[in-house]
Amino acid sequence: MSSPADVVETKPSLLDLFLAFAGIAVMGFGGVLPWARRMLVERRRWLTADEFAEVLSLGQFLPGGNIINVAVVVGGRLGGPFGSVATVLGLMAAPTIIVILAGALYLRYRHLPSVHGALSGMAAAAVGLIISMGVKMLQPFITKRALVPLLFVSLTFVAVGLFRVPLPLAVLVLAPLGVAAAWRGLA
């Protein structure tokens, strides 16, 4: 713990892994990734900033929740299969209970007009959250003027957003094409 820059050498226990990710989950109202970085890189020093960036980009393009994939990979590297189980359980336990409690409240009070209105207003704001997420993901491609990636962004948007192609079909067709184009681009 005394070396300021380096990653901690001793392997964390399964309980440490569980608690770290439980902490990330509970603090992460409205977005867990900044908290994941703070916990893993700055507080626990299990990963360097570069390692975190690499694990994060892996978690983002694999199927599944980004932060769940990050938990699986980090848990696996630090504690093998049981490490992954510990991190994922840590991440999921409290949110699952909280959201079921919220669901129970919703069931009880959803007939009230003000609850109905509040949720409609919240849903509208939540869509803004996803728009802003899309804009932030798009920005690097625009600043780099990466034309081929932008073409695939547009193709995907048109197929799924405008023509409502089912997600599995869109992914099965577009992902291999995207990878093939990237492969050629690297030559």
Next chain:
Amino acid sequence: MSDDHSPLSTLFFSFAFLSLFTIGGVNAALPEIQRQVVHVHGWMTDQRFADLFAIAQAAPGPNIIVVTLVGWEVAGIPGALLSTVAMFVPTSVAAYIVGHFWHRFRLARWRIAIQAGITPITVGLVAASAFLLARSVDTNVVAVLITVASAVALTATRVHPLVFLATGAAIGAAGFV
């Protein structure tokens, strides 16, 4: 077809299958989930789905807990737990396997091509998701304004997202949405 089965097995297999295609995260797959639960299986209305989406976005933790709520709405607590497991176990197994060898091949051309080729598709999926959710949720002028205002503010500032969710809720509770 699924009418003869318990909704539990339908929930489980639909989400386990769908999870394998959720590149870009669950937010990118929300319209597909909505289509499945509202239009294919008829488990709830669009309005109900929008409510659950709003609750899940405000709750702490990973975004996939929207399927916890969907499962709970369809089949109670067993539905909630089974849907959640279906949504994260298959992809977690995949992430474990890939995570093991990914670092070793970080300079390999095929690995760089896979990542570079798939990332733009995840961006397109998130954009499509935002567009479709906006069409589903923004059914009046006030809702559109809330969406636009929170999108602009969240992109341009570092204000916490909960501030916007709470503001939207307040405006809605006052009867304007």
